[in-house]
Amino acid sequence: MSRLTAENTELALEIIGRYPRPKSALIPLLHLAQEQDGHVTDDAMSHIAELIGVSAAEVLGTASFYEMFKFEPVGRYMVNICTNISCQLMGGEELLEHAEATLGIRPGQTTADGLFTIEDVECIAACTEAPCLQVNYRYFHRITNAEFDQLVDELRSGARTDIPPHGTLATVRQRIPADRRAGVVTPENTAHPVWLASSQEAQS
Amino acid sequence: MSTTDVPRIITSRFEFDDSHTLARYEATGGYEALRKAISMAPAAVADEVKSASLLGRGGAGFPAGVKWGLAPAEVWPRYLVVNGDESEPGTYKDRLLMERDPHQLIEGVLLACYAIGCGQAFLYVRGEMALAQERIAAALNDAYAAGYIGRNILGSEFSVDIVLSWGAGAYIVGEETALIESLEGNRGMPRLKPPFFPAAKGLYMQPTIVNNVETLSNLPWIVRNGGEAFAALGAETSRGTRMFAVSGHVKNPGVFEVEYGVTTFRDLIFSPEYAGGIRDDNAIKAFIPGGASAPWFFEEHLDLPLEKVTIDRAGSMLGSGAIVVMDETTDAVKACLRVVRFFARESCGKCTPCREGTTWLEKILQRILDGYGRPSDLALLLDVCDNISPGIAWPPKQTTICPLGPSAVSPISSALERFRPEFEARITQAEQTRISVPVAFPKAVTHA
Ligand SMILES: Cc1cc2nc3c(=O)[nH]c(=O)nc-3n(C[C@H](O)[C@H](O)[C@H](O)COP(=O)(O)O)c2cc1C
Ligand code: SF4
Ligand code: FES
Numbered sequence: 180m181s182r183l184t185a186e187n188t189e190l191a192l193e194i195i196g197r198y199p200r201p202k203s204a205l206i207p208l209l210h211l212a213q214e215q216d217g218h219v220t221d222d223a224m225s226h227i228a229e230l231i232g233v234s235a236a237e238v239l240g241t242a243s244f245y246e247m248f249k250f251e252p253v254g255r256y257m258v259n260i261c262t263n264i265s266c267q268l269m270g271g272e273e274l275l276e277h278a279e280a281t282l283g284i285r286p287g288q289t290t291a292d293g294l295f296t297i298e299d300v301e302c303i304a305a306c307t308e309a310p311c312l313q314v315n316y317r318y319f320h321r322i323t324n325a326e327f328d329q330l331v332d333e334l335r336s337g338a339r340t341d342i343p344p345h346g347t348l349a350t351v352r353q354r355i356p357a358d359r360r361a362g363v364v365t366p367e368n369t370a371h372p373v374w375l376a377s378s379q380e381a382q383s
Numbered sequence: 384m385s386t387t388d389v390p391r392i393i394t395s396r397f398e399f400d401d402s403h404t405l406a407r408y409e410a411t412g413g414y415e416a417l418r419k420a421i422s423m424a425p426a427a428v429a430d431e432v433k434s435a436s437l438l439g440r441g442g443a444g445f446p447a448g449v450k451w452g453l454a455p456a457e458v459w460p461r462y463l464v465v466n467g468d469e470s471e472p473g474t475y476k477d478r479l480l481m482e483r484d485p486h487q488l489i490e491g492v493l494l495a496c497y498a499i500g501c502g503q504a505f506l507y508v509r510g511e512m513a514l515a516q517e518r519i520a521a522a523l524n525d526a527y528a529a530g531y532i533g534r535n536i537l538g539s540e541f542s543v544d545i546v547l548s549w550g551a552g553a554y555i556v557g558e559e560t561a562l563i564e565s566l567e568g569n570r571g572m573p574r575l576k577p578p579f580f581p582a583a584k585g586l587y588m589q590p591t592i593v594n595n596v597e598t599l600s601n602l603p604w605i606v607r608n609g610g611e612a613f614a615a616l617g618a619e620t621s622r623g624t625r626m627f628a629v630s631g632h633v634k635n636p637g638v639f640e641v642e643y644g645v646t647t648f649r650d651l652i653f654s655p656e657y658a659g660g661i662r663d664d665n666a667i668k669a670f671i672p673g674g675a676s677a678p679w680f681f682e683e684h685l686d687l688p689l690e691k692v693t694i695d696r697a698g699s700m701l702g703s704g705a706i707v708v709m710d711e712t713t714d715a716v717k718a719c720l721r722v723v724r725f726f727a728r729e730s731c732g733k734c735t736p737c738r739e740g741t742t743w744l745e746k747i748l749q750r751i752l753d754g755y756g757r758p759s760d761l762a763l764l765l766d767v768c769d770n771i772s773p774g775i776a777w778p779p780k781q782t783t784i785c786p787l788g789p790s791a792v793s794p795i796s797s798a799l800e801r802f803r804p805e806f807e808a809r810i811t812q813a814e815q816t817r818i819s820v821p822v823a824f825p826k827a828v829t830h831a
Pocket of ligand 3: 266
């Protein structure tokens with residue numbers, strides 16, 4: 180149970196600084212909290228609330244709308260198997276059944292060793308590559324039962340160093356260099372964009 | 384007809400392994416359009432887009448040039464919001480564009496901001512797409528360093544920041560007003576239109592243009608080659624090229640960029656150049672022409688061209704360019720339930736006909752599938768549909784805030800119209816084999 184670390188707090192402030200309103204940074208900050216702890220803790224939500232100047236209840240209000248945020252610990256690897264229409268047609272449900280049998284858990288559950296959680300998910304935009312799944316939001320296309328088993332073995336043995344633990348999305352972050360920044364444009368900033376103004380002058 | 388001589392406009396770099404890098408982008412005409420644009424008046428850039436007749440690729444197919452003109456004059460600031468939330472079942476093209484050619488999208492965003500006069504742009508990528516987020520972050524960092532984004536772009540007066548933002552799992556956030564709510568840090572629930580048309584009252588109640596990733600990815604080519612060159616491709620209202628994902632029971636599922644307005648479903652589904660025909664040479668049973676929200680099409684629709692107005696008139700839509708093919712072995716009840724279940728799960732809950740209606744539609748279909756259907760269930764399904772979308776017509780009417788509710792009606796009206804005997808057979812069989820009436824229906828066992 181933790182608030183954001185000093186390093187993450189600094190990052191959070193940088194992210195907040197990109198938006199015209201601090202609350203717009205809420206979802207990115209919740210991801211940051213989930214990256215830090217594997218799930219979103221109450222303390223992190225309170226901390227985020229302080230950082231963006233809203234109540235902790237408002238933070239939870241937003242967070243609870245979105246499926247990716249987990250408020251309880253989940254497996255190190257979140258295995259999301261698509262069963263939506265294109266995948267259903269190509270064996271997505273059978274793949275899910277196989278995963279349940281292999282791991283001994285039902286969708287939404289976590290294995291006793293804390294390694295795997297499986298979810299039965301909606302379309303993940305890989306429909307031509309069915310059946311497909313994601314592990315911590317990394318794609319695996321056209322997966323057979325045998326390939327699934329192999330993937331599980333590799334994850335168990337720690338061989339898949341290319342897949343960071345649950346919570347980490349992109350491993351590259353946007354960084355806006357101070358000397359290149361155009362700056363935040365708040366709704367109060369009602370000035371006519373200069374490049375439009377000068378082109379109008381040129382025309383008149 | 385042969386479609387191979389049509390230029391690839393948005394997937395031209397996909398063959399390169401390093402298509403996502405700035406070096407490859409610059410070596411293949413990248414950021415030339417931006418240079419050209421800032422030597423032109425912003426209005427002239429907007430005119431090129433207008434003359435291209437570029438239809439939005441996010442689902443509704445609204446002309447981009449016209450949308451840009453809807454922002455009220457002299458209300459500043461204006462914002463640009465990029466819709467990269469791709470999650471309509473069957474749809475797979477925006478993710479490819481973001482992962483494989485992020486600079487093309489970024490250049491498109493810059494061109495739009497320049498032409499419209501947007502003070503800041505927000506690029507909202509679906510939460511589940513880690514690689515797309517990574518590639519866009521890297522591309523933004525490189526483009527900032529190279530002077531393409533930020534203050535005084537390429538030494539001009541044009542300045543704009545592009546902020547990468549991302550979601551956290553909710554289909555409804557793809558709807559533009561819900562996307563704006565999400566960008567404001569709220570639950571992703573749609574706003575009522577009117578009055579909240581984004582072009583007038585969008586992000587922070589300011590004029591906001593929301594465009595889809597594929598729509599914006601076309602802009603560099605249009606500005607480089609001219610709107611007329613774009614409009615010379617395609618037919619009638621549908622100009623240029625478009626990406627279509629063909630999935631389901633085909634031999635060679637894939638995503639294909641083809642000439643818009645002229646290529647037919649038969650070309651895409653059967654031609655060896657594209658999806659190569661139905662698996663095992665089975666007969667085709669039905670296909671969804673434009674994502675899960677679209678009414679289903681059948682064999683007699685195969686020769687229709689992929690042209691917006693033609694398909695609208697034929698009773699469905701091209702939507703998000705997602706063609707899902709079902710062969711003769713498909714269980715219509717099961718397929719219908721799966722699509723309806725999606726909408727029931729993804730309903731945001733803001734309005735009653737959608738929240739309650741989609742939930743009941745799922746429950747009724749589930750009990751039919753599980754062998755507990757009642758003879759009155761088919762009429763009940765249509766009655767619930769009628770409460771969500773009065774008259775069950777196309778284009779749909781709605782009692783709801785957004786079109787998600789009526790979308791759940793499409794698979795039911797399609798499947799019942801065509802495959803009613805399959806539903807009836809399940810129910811009759813249930814009547815005969817059922818021994819006792821269960822007290823509670825089993826909860827969604829979809830893969831029993
Ligand atoms: C329920 C629903 C989901 C939608 N999902 C998406 C989506 O994932 N991506 C998208 O670009 N547009 C989506 N749209 C359409 C957007 O509301 C909007 O029309 C589009 O982003 C505008 O961009 P365009 O004019 O460039 O097509 C959705 C609409 C609805 C009603
Ligand atoms: S129609 Fe459904 S998804 Fe749309 S606003 Fe109403 S409840 Fe939400
Ligand atoms: S339906 Fe499974 S990825 Fe789209």
